[in-house]
Structure formats: C-alpha cells, structure tokens
Amino acid sequence: xxxxxxxxxxxxxxxxxxxxxxxxxxxxxxxxxxxxxxxxxxxxxxxxxxxxxxxxxxxxxxxxxxxxxxxxxxxxxxxxxxxxxxxxxxxxxxxxxxxxxxxxxxxxxxxxxxxxxxxxxxxxxxxxxxxxxxxxxxxxxxxxxxxxxxxxxxxxxxxxxxxxxxxxxxxxxxxxxxxxxxxxxxxxxxxxxxxxxxxxxxxxxxxxxxxxxxxxxxxxxxxxxxxxx
Ligand code: DX5
Ligand code: ZN
Numbered sequence: 001x002x003x004x005x006x007x008x009x010x011x012x013x014x015x016x017x018x019x020x021x022x023x024x025x026x027x028x029x030x031x032x033x034x035x036x037x038x039x040x041x042x043x044x045x046x047x048x049x050x051x052x053x054x055x056x057x058x059x060x061x062x063x064x065x066x067x068x069x070x071x072x073x074x075x076x077x078x079x080x081x082x083x084x085x086x087x088x089x090x091x092x093x094x095x096x097x098x099x100x101x102x103x104x105x106x107x108x109x110x111x112x113x114x115x116x117x118x119x120x121x122x123x124x125x126x127x128x129x130x131x132x133x134x135x136x137x138x139x140x141x142x143x144x145x146x147x148x149x150x151x152x153x154x155x156x157x158x159x160x161x162x163x164x165x166x167x168x169x170x171x172x173x174x175x176x177x178x179x180x181x182x183x184x185x186x187x188x189x190x191x192x193x194x195x196x197x198x199x200x201x202x203x204x205x206x207x208x209x210x211x212x213x214x215x216x217x218x219x220x221x222x223x224x225x226x227x228x229x
Pocket of ligand 2: 009176
C-alpha cells in the first residue's frame with residue numbers, strides 16, 4: 001500500500017508565528033498544508049480569510065488545501081483561488097447549488113473538494129462526483145481542533161472507498177478530525193488516502209516525527225467491507 005498524504009492543519013499552529021509554522025511543517029515532510037476557514041456562522045468559531053492565505057503563499061511550495069467552513073461560500077471562492085489556494089473544499093450545506101459551486105472551483109483551475117459532516121449522508125454527493133477531486137470526511141463536528149475522533153464515520157469512509165473505486169477518475173479520500181497515530185490505522189484500513197492532522201502534528205514536540213508516525217501508520221482495523229467479518 002502507498003503511504004497516505006499528510007496534511008497538517010494550521011488551526012493548531014502558533015498563530016503569532018504563522019509563517020515560521022508553515023515553513024516548519026514543509027521541512028518536516030508534510031505533503032499539503034490544510035487551512036481551516038471559519039466564519040462564526042456556518043461553524044461556531046472564527047479563523048482567517050484570503051488575506052492570510054495570500055500572505056502564507058509566499059512561505060511555502062506545498063499545495064494549499066483550503067477547507068471552507070463558511071456560508072455562503074460562493075462569493076469568496078474566487079478570492080481564495082486568487083490568494084493561492086490549490087484545493088478548495090466546500091460543505092454541501094454551505095449553499096443551494098453544490099454542482100454550480102464545484103463548477104466554479106474547477107473553472108478557476110483549482111481542485112474541487114466536498115466535505116461530509118458526521119450527519120451528512122453520502123447521497124448528498126453521489127450525483128456530482130464527476131466534478132469532485134477530493135472527498136473529505138469529517139470525523140469530528142467542524143469548528144474546533146482537538147476533538148475526539150468519531151469512529152461512527154468508519155463505515156461511511158469504507159462505502160466512499162467503493163464508490164470512488166467505481167469511478168473513472170482519481171478522487172482523494174481525505175479524513176479530518178481527531179486523527180492521531182492511534183486512530184489513523186482504522187481510517188487507512190477503511191480506504192483513506194490523505195490524513196489531516198492539527199493537534200497530532202502541531203501539538204507534538206517534533207513535527208517530523210509526528211508526520212512520520214502518521215505516514216507510516218499501518219492500515220489495520222475492523223474489516224468494514226460488506227463481505228468482511
Ligand atoms: C475542524 C477542522 C480540522 C481541525 C482538525 O473543523 O476542520 O481540520 O484542524 O484538528 P485535530 O486534528 O486537532 O482534530
Ligand atoms: Zn479542516
């Protein structure tokens with residue numbers, strides 16, 4: 001099995017030293033930089049917007065993975081694209097026309113992602129998969145770092161793996177929330193290909209060791225396939 005992509009979430013970094021924190025995880029072997037954009041409306045917390053993304057763009061060559069927890073999202077997508085985000089992911093609940101939103105992201109030359117909250121069913125995205133490059137499964141409720149991993153989402157990840165394998169284009173299956181070396185094996189066994197981690201990387205004394213621990217986590221866990229035990 002190929003090792004998963006690791007996307008540290010800046011949410012758990014030292015916000016007084018963002019540029020240094022971004023450079024540090026690039027040197028420590030991160031694959032992507034995950035940026036949590038919160039508006040205090042779609043989720044009960046506030047972070048930062050396109051101006052900060054643009055300022056950080058100068059400090060890293062890593063793909064910038066913007067996770068928009070804002071509603072409406074559409075009016076801000078061009079601004080995040082111009083700021084230098086490489087991937088732009090939206091929640092289906094953030095606007096009335098998910099298909100149009102994904103078209104907009106693709107039209108700006110960016111990878112388009114959809115994010116499923118713990119209560120959001122797979123059915124909400126099955127009819128737009130042709131426009132999707134990334135599916136992100138939330139294993140916590142969005143809004144805060146450091147929450148406990150919801151193992152109730154593992155069957156959803158396994159079902160998405162089957163759905164993705166039946167597609168004719170590549171879709172990255174990304175997991176967000178409560179990812180640690182302890183929870184990673186089960187999500188990898190369920191079929192995840194990218195792990196987002198805030199606390200488990202930025203809360204660790206040695207970023208390189210923390211990233212390596214996730215990258216080399218074994219894909220072992222409950223067999224969630226329909227025929228599995
Ligand atoms: C939560 C964010 C996550 C968060 C994960 O709304 O989407 O990306 O940073 O933090 P940890 O890894 O600490 O659960
Ligand atoms: Zn996130």
